[in-house]
Amino acid sequence: MGQRTTLASWLGFIETLHPKTIAMGLDRVAAVASKMSIRLDCPVVTVGGTNGKGSTCALLEATYRHAGFRSGLYTSPHLARFNERIRVDGADVSDEALVEAFDAVELARGATGGPGEATPLTYFEFTTLAALWLFSRAKLDALVLEVGLGGRLDAVNIIDADVAIVTTIDIDHVDYLGPTREDIGREKAGIFRAGQQAICGDPDPPRSLLAHAEVIGAPLWRFGLDFTCTALGMQWNYAGPASRLHGLPYPALRGAYQLVNAATALAAVDALRVRLPVPASAIRQALVNVELPGRFQVLPGRPTVVLDVAHNPQAARAFADTLGTMGYHPRTLAVFGMLADKDIEGVAASLVARVDRWYVAALPGARGASAARIARALSTAGVAANAVRIYDSIEHAFVTARNDANETDRIAAFGSFLTVAAALHAARAAQ
Numbered sequence: 001m002g003q004r005t006t007l008a009s010w011l012g013f014i015e016t017l018h019p020k021t022i023a024m025g026l027d028r029v030a031a032v033a034s035k036m037s038i039r040l041d042c043p044v045v046t047v048g049g050t051n052g053k054g055s056t057c058a059l060l061e062a063t064y065r066h067a068g069f070r071s072g073l074y075t076s077p078h079l080a081r082f083n084e085r086i087r088v089d090g091a092d093v094s095d096e097a098l099v100e101a102f103d104a105v106e107l108a109r110g111a112t113g114g115p116g117e118a119t120p121l122t123y124f125e126f127t128t129l130a131a132l133w134l135f136s137r138a139k140l141d142a143l144v145l146e147v148g149l150g151g152r153l154d155a156v157n158i159i160d161a162d163v164a165i166v167t168t169i170d171i172d173h174v175d176y177l178g179p180t181r182e183d184i185g186r187e188k189a190g191i192f193r194a195g196q197q198a199i200c201g202d203p204d205p206p207r208s209l210l211a212h213a214e215v216i217g218a219p220l221w222r223f224g225l226d227f228t229c230t231a232l233g234m235q236w237n238y239a240g241p242a243s244r245l246h247g248l249p250y251p252a253l254r255g256a257y258q259l260v261n262a263a264t265a266l267a268a269v270d271a272l273r274v275r276l277p278v279p280a281s282a283i284r285q286a287l288v289n290v291e292l293p294g295r296f297q298v299l300p301g302r303p304t305v306v307l308d309v310a311h312n313p314q315a316a317r318a319f320a321d322t323l324g325t326m327g328y329h330p331r332t333l334a335v336f337g338m339l340a341d342k343d344i345e346g347v348a349a350s351l352v353a354r355v356d357r358w359y360v361a362a363l364p365g366a367r368g369a370s371a372a373r374i375a376r377a378l379s380t381a382g383v384a385a386n387a388v389r390i391y392d393s394i395e396h397a398f399v400t401a402r403n404d405a406n407e408t409d410r411i412a413a414f415g416s417f418l419t420v421a422a423a424l425h426a427a428r429a430a431q
Contacts, residue, residue, distance in 0.1 A: 004099075004102070005099065006095070006099070007082065007083075007095040007098050007099060010098070010099060010102045011082060014102070014121075014123050014126045014127065015123055017118075017120055017121055017122070017123075017126060018120045018121060018122045018123070018125075025153055026153060026155070026157060026158055028119050028120065028121060028125065029121065029125040029128070029129060029155045029158055030158045031119060032105065032108050032109045032119050032121065032125075032129055033108075033129055033132065033158055035108040036104060036105070036108045036129065036132075036133055037136070038129075038132045038133055038136045039136050040132070040135060040136055040140075040143060040159065041140075042072075042140045042141050042142055042143055043141075043142055043143070043162045043163070043272050043275050043276060044143045044144075044145060044159055044160075044161045044162050044163075045060060045142070045143070045144050045145070045161060045162065045163045045164075045165065045268050045272070046145045046146075046147055046156060046157070046159065046161040046163075046164045046165065046191050047060075047144065047145070047146050047147060047165045047167065048146075048147035048150075048151040048154075048164070048165065048166050048167070048188050048191050049147075049165070049166045049167030049168050049169065049188060049201070049202075050167070050168050050169055050170040050171075050172050050184070050188075050312065050314060050315075051167065051168050051170065051312070051314050051315045051318070052167035052168050052201060052257070052260070052261045052264070053075075053146050053147065053167055054075055054146065054292055054295060055251075055253055055258060055261040055292055055295055056165060056167055056201070056261045056264055056265050057073060057075055057144050057146045058073075058253070058290050058291065058292040059251065059253075059261060059262055059265040059286065059287075059290055060142075060144045060265045060268060060269070061073045061087070061090070061144055062285075062286035062287075062289060062290040062291075063265065063266075063269055063278060063282060063283055063286040064141070064142045064144075064276065064278070065089070065090050065286070066282040066283075066285040066286045066289070067276070067277075067278040067279065067282035068282075069141035069142050069276060070088075070089050070138075070139065070140050070141045070142075071087075071088075071089065071090070071140065071141065071142045071143070071144065072086075072087065072088050072089075072135045072138055072140045072142070072143040072144070073086075073087040073143075073144050073146075074086055074087075074128070074131045074132075074135070074143075074144070074145045074146060074156070075146040076124065076127075076146065076148055077417045078417075079293055079294055079417060079420060079421045079424060080421060080424070080425070082098070082127075083095065083098065085127065085131065086098070086130075086131045086134060086135075088134070088135070088138045088140070089138075093134060097134060098130065098134075101130035101131070101133045101134050102126070102130050104130070104133050105121075105126055105129045105130050105133065106118075108129075109121060122155075124148055124149075124155055125155045128148075128155040128156060129155070132159070141276065142272075142276055145159060145161070147191055149177075150177050150184075150187040150188065150190070151166070151187050151188040151189065151190040151191040152186075152187050152188075152189075152190020152191070153187070153190070154191075156191075157190060157191055160193050160196070161191065161193065161196065162196055162197070162271075162272065162275075163196065163197045163198075163199065163268045163271045163272060164191040164192050164193060164196065164197070164198050164199070164218075165198075165199045165200075165201065165264060165267075165268055166185075166188045166189065166191070166198075166199070166200050166201070166202065166205075166209065167201045167202065167261065167264060168201060168202045168314065169181050169184055169185045169188055169202050169205060169206055169209065170184075170312060170313070170314035171184065171312065171313070171314075171343065171346075172184070172311075172312040172314075172342070172343075175341060181206045182206045182207065182208045183208070184206070185205060185206030185207075185208040185209035186206070186208040186209065186212060188209060189208065189209040189212035189213060190212070192212060192213050192216060192218040192220075193216070193218060194216045194217045194218055195217060195218070195219075196218060196219075197218075197219055197221065197268075197271040198213050198218040198219065198220040198221070199220070199221045199222075199264060199267050199268055199271065200220060200221070200222050200223065201223045201260055201261065201263070201264030201267075202223065203223050203224045203260075205222065221240075221241060221267050221271070223260060223263065223264060223267075226240070226241055226267070227239065227240035227241060227263055227264075227266070227267040227270070228240075228263065229259045229260065229262065229263035231256075231259060234250070235247045235248060235249065235250070236248050236250065236259055238262075238263055238266050240263070240266055240267050240270045241267070241270050241271075242270035242271075242273050243266070243269075243270055243273070245266070245280055245283065248262075248283070248284060248287060249284055249287050249288050250287070251287045251290055252287065252288055252289060252290050252291065253290060253292055253295055253296070254295075254296040254298070254322060255295075255296050255318060255319075255321075255322040256321070256322070256325075257318045257321075257322075262287065266283065269283070293307075293420075293424070294307055294308065294309045294417065294420045294421075294424075295308060295309065296308050296319065296322050297420075299424075299427055301431075302407040302408075303402070303405040303406065303407055303408070303409045303410060303411055304326075304329060304409075304410045304411070305402075305410075305411045305413070305423075305427055306323065306326075306410065306411070306412045306413070307413050307414070307420045307423060307424060308412070308413075308414045308420065309414070309416065309417050309419075309420050310347065310414050310415070311338060311339070311342050311347065311414075311415055311416050311417075312342060312343060312346070312347065313343055313346035313347055313349075313350050316346070316347040316350035316351055316414070317350045319350075319351070319412075319414060320350050320351050320353070320354050323354050323410075323412065324354065326410070329408060329409055329410035330406065330408055330409055331356040331357065331405070331406070331409045331410070332354055332355050332356055332409070332410045332411075332412055333355070333356065333357050333358075333359060333401040333404065333405055333409060333410070333411050333412070334351065334355040334357070334358045334359065334401075334411075334412050334413075334414070335359045335361075335394060335397045335398045335401050335411060335412070335413035335414075335419065335423055336348075336358055336359065336360050336361075336374060336378075336397075336413075336414065336415050336419070337360065337361050337362065337363045337368070337369070337374065337394050337397075337415050337416055337418065337419040337422075338363065338369050338374060338415040338416050338419070339363060339367045339368060339369060339416055339418075340367055340368065340369040340370075340373065341367060342369075342416075344369060344373065344374055344377040345377045345380050345381060347415060348374075348377045348378050348380070348381040348383070349380075349381040349382075351412075351414070352378075352381045352382055352383055354412070355383075355412070356387070357387050357388075357389070357401075357404075358378055358383060358387060358388045358389065359389050359391060359397035359398070359400060359401045360374045360375055360378070360388060360389065360390050360391065360397065361390070361391040361392065361393050361394045361396065361397045362374075362392075362393075363394070363416060363418045363419065364418065365418075368418070371390040371391070372390075375388050375390060393422070394413075394418070394419055394422035394423060394426070395422050395423075395425065395426040398411070398413060398422070398423045398426040398427065399426055399430065402426075402427075402430065
């Protein structure tokens with residue numbers, strides 16, 4: 001362990017610990033956690049779902065911080081720096097804190113140097129345990145944990161949350177969660193706990209999610225029934241189980257769908273109101289000041305550059321709708337890269353009507369879809385071959401699109417966190 005004294009060396013090491021990038025199951029991570037003295041003495045909210053998790057987490061963190069509470073936030077993946085995944089009191093944790101936490105995980109998993117002794121952990125499992133170890137020592141008032149893949153077998157689910165949110169349910173990660181919304185809804189509902197508040201922000205939840213909550217005895221609040229939002233011109237109203245708020249400002253996160261995410265976050269605030277009282281003024285401040293890079297993020301300057309991590313058809317449709325609400329741009333140039341296990345055809349079909357020219361590149365790593373694979377998906381969606389250009393990297397694609405664009409055009413970079421991270425890096429380098 002002494003050989004790894006930097007964050008970079010630790011992250012490189014953690015990637016080698018398990019033969020699979022994703023290995024579903026809680027036995028290994030729970031066994032290691034039991035040796036780490038992880039104790040969370042504050043209310044915990046877990047947030048799962050297909051889309052909207054990051055926004056809901058950001059809204060909750062902002063709300064509790066503006067109410068004067070010391071908050072913790074765990075999200076994934078990151079865009080620029082690993083440290084973004086773990087936040088304490090509104091700040092990313094330091095490299096030094098992460099190194100200490102990784103040391104603690106390595107010790108607990110039994111890595112004493114002998115062959116076959118240590119418990120194998122995936123990258124996500126190892127880093128989740130490190131985050132929980134840091135949170136248990138941070139003297140928090142509130143903790144928000146974003147669930148990774150699915151719910152029932154995700155590493156975050158070793159924690160029994162006081163409130164469990166499922167935002168939306170759509171088709172994604174079918175190799176692990178199943179091919180239908182009913183299959184996926186059952187997996188997402190695995191974060192619910194008997195006797196603890198469950199919340200669903202999907203207006204049409206699968207029957208499997210509803211049934212699971214009922215079988216285990218988790219009281220469930222549903223969007224449209226138990227809480228709702230109403231848009232009224234430049235303001236909106238929230239009506240929930242424990243509060244009604246009128247004349248709220250729109251979230252700083254763009255997109256009409258963000259109202260549902262905001263209402264879902266406020267339902268969780270309602271559920272914890274006795275333990276964590278939040279005044280209306282803090283909610284208003286949180287809505288105005290919340291930030292979340294990569295979710296319809298519009299960069300300053302011209303041409304207009306929009307970044308969005310949309311990587312499944314539901315998210316892509318929402319992205320397309322929000323693009324349609326922007327002012328007039330003669331052309332939209334898309335910088336596009338996706339992972340091979342995603343529904344590339346579905347995402348392409350959702351955006352084809354909004355894009356005039358496509359700048360395509362493969363993403364790095366074994367999971368990245370080749371540019372040729374993406375070009376075939378665009379052809380299937382009806383995009384003419386002469387509207388597609390292929391590059392060796394997202395950075396190269398972005399720089400070329402920026403050089404080709406007129407000041408009044410728009411560049412949209414989307415398809416993956418990796419796509420947005422690379423485009424954002426290229427955009428900053430060009431400033």
